[in-house]
Amino acid sequence: MTWERYDSRVCSVARTMEVLGERWTMLIVRDLFNGVRRFDALHRHIGVARDVLTRRLEALMDAGLVERTSYREEGARERYEYRLTSAGRDLRPILVAIMDWGDAHLAGADGPPLELTHDACGAGVHTHLVCDEGHAIGTTTRLHAATKPGARLLVASHKD
């Protein structure tokens, strides 16, 4: 396959980054995973401007990753709580892969700030690249990329 001859806009990475590729979006997803569900709490914890947070939450809802429910505390006006949908919870391997990479490459002198463990057994949780035959895929293991029916050839608008 000559990757350059194919339209990269139908690529699943491109499509996913259209949803997740805005600054703050993955941090909102991270906080939702960690149980931060209210607008004010998200605003305060992430340090994102309120108007940006509003837009990012709306984009996440439009994409079907987040849903909003209303609640009302005694004597207060109606407020909203945000939760990941099933498609949103499917982002967990991406989030943990990002955390693993940051732990390995960007942690400060004190090491990583957080450890994720499996509640049932206490062991650390990480992402692994594995083939369907069970072989571990390292950073230099050769992979092959083949086009499938969803691929589109680029329409040539130039000579090369």
Place this chain on the structure above:
Amino acid sequence: MTWERYDSRVCSVARTMEVLGERWTMLIVRDLFNGVRRFDALHRHIGVARDVLTRRLEALMDAGLVERTSYREEGARERYEYRLTSAGRDLRPILVAIMDWGDAHLAGADGPPLELTHDACGAGVHTHLVCDEGHAIGTTTRLHAATKPGARLLVASHKD
């Protein structure tokens, strides 16, 4: 752990998204993984404006994920080729996790455009969330997050 009480800026997800969280960056990384190494080829294939591509490549070089080497074709001026460093190649689990999610949730009627296989055995390659005891972690498996020495408490500037 009360996640909201900790400073989310030292989080490895936040630190990683400072590097990767700009629009186009993951697409540049994807193309570099797929062997697209020249500026013009990246510009053409991704469809990113030249000035944006220049800035993103510089940020990736500053972060140590990409390195540049010069080459000169017969009769042409000196040009550059961009390659992932070792830290850059470590992004593969993130990239494949993103691709897996897009394949599952955003593919069109024709299905995913690309299949990634292990060269040595031909089996499909995917990112998996696994604990160190070997248990598969599903989207609803309960995880526990514990702070480590790199964590920082938020300095309270508000009452709550």
